[in-house]
Amino acid sequence: MKLLIELPSWIGDCVMLTPAFENLISHYSNPKITTIGTKASVEILKNHPNVVKNYVLAKKYIPLIKQVSTFEEFDVFISFRSSFRSTFLKLLVSAKNKQQFNKNKYKNRHVVEKYNDFVNDILEENMIPGSLLIYQGAKSNINTTDLVVGINPGAAYGEAKRWNSEKFAQLATTLSANYKIMIFGGSNEVDIALKIEKILLKNGINNFENLAGMTSIQELIKLISQLKLFVTGDSGPMHIAASFHVPTVAIFGPTKDCETSQWMNSNSIIVKKELSCQPCMKRSCPLGHNNCMNLIEVNDVLNAVNSLD
Numbered sequence: 001m002k003l004l005i006e007l008p009s010w011i012g013d014c015v016m017l018t019p020a021f022e023n024l025i026s027h028y029s030n031p032k033i034t035t036i037g038t039k040a041s042v043e044i045l046k047n048h049p050n051v052v053k054n055y056v057l058a059k060k061y062i063p064l065i066k067q068v069s070t071f072e073e074f075d076v077f078i079s080f081r082s083s084f085r086s087t088f089l090k091l092l093v094s095a096k097n098k099q100q101f102n103k104n105k106y107k108n109r110h111v112v113e114k115y116n117d118f119v120n121d122i123l124e125e126n127m128i129p130g131s132l133l134i135y136q137g138a139k140s141n142i143n144t145t146d147l148v149v150g151i152n153p154g155a156a157y158g159e160a161k162r163w164n165s166e167k168f169a170q171l172a173t174t175l176s177a178n179y180k181i182m183i184f185g186g187s188n189e190v191d192i193a194l195k196i197e198k199i200l201l202k203n204g205i206n207n208f209e210n211l212a213g214m215t216s217i218q219e220l221i222k223l224i225s226q227l228k229l230f231v232t233g234d235s236g237p238m239h240i241a242a243s244f245h246v247p248t249v250a251i252f253g254p255t256k257d258c259e260t261s262q263w264m265n266s267n268s269i270i271v272k273k274e275l276s277c278q279p280c281m282k283r284s285c286p287l288g289h290n291n292c293m294n295l296i297e298v299n300d301v302l303n304a305v306n307s308l309d
Contacts, residue, residue: 001028004071004093006057006079006086007037007045010156011217011236013111014041015243016263017080019129020115024078025050027123034074040236043217047135061088068092078122080115112263131264132243136225137218149179150224150241152232153196154189154212158283160254161233163293165192169199170298171231175305176205179229184220184237185212229308231301234260242268249304253292254280269304271296 008014034053042054058064077095079086082103090098099122106114116129153168155161172181185193193212225244232238234255241248242262252272256279262268278292
């Protein structure tokens, strides 16, 4: 059985897909899977033993048509995206059975459950979503006896999801008394990490490493898997941490924690305010104050960290 699976675009969504992915494998009795998607999403599943090939899809339509024309024929094509581009892709793919996720059909559920409900519907099954699962491929040089706390100040979705950099630096300064600090971030979040680094140096803190913009997805997975503690906003790395049950403090603002909180991580705690304007689900605060994040103080996060001990 040969499956072609289009993955979600975001890292976090791709991680949250993994329980449904495992149920697909169970239903089809160990199929050979080709994954397609963004560069980041295919990296999340590239080391899975059932994934035999993966392709980063061309962004423009003409190159996409040419790329898909080189694909073999599949028994089943399943897209976990509901965009027009994915609908177009479904027309191009050669497969006996084609299925596409419809985000309007699956609402008010955790993203893990949305993807799993979709799989159950197309397979006429009633499978329960299990734990998040990522297979690792890279090695890291973290000494596993070190007490390392990771902080992740960025969030790819938008600035409204980001907690204040100065507060992250204050938090890291306090935690540095007991932990080595590791700063994470994507290539577009280097400036945020540098701001935190400068404050740490000003505070005389040297037991930290700024890795923003310097890690591959595989390296990021390995490093996060070995952390003793992770402090992050609602982000892809937050879900990577959940897959390894890393003790995590997740700071939520404009997004729905009932849909994107860490899945099945008993060592996780959410810090958020209960404001009438949240969750607005906007990339930038429509009211201009971003109070859902700005009203969260360093002590709020420190108290959450201490509750995980």
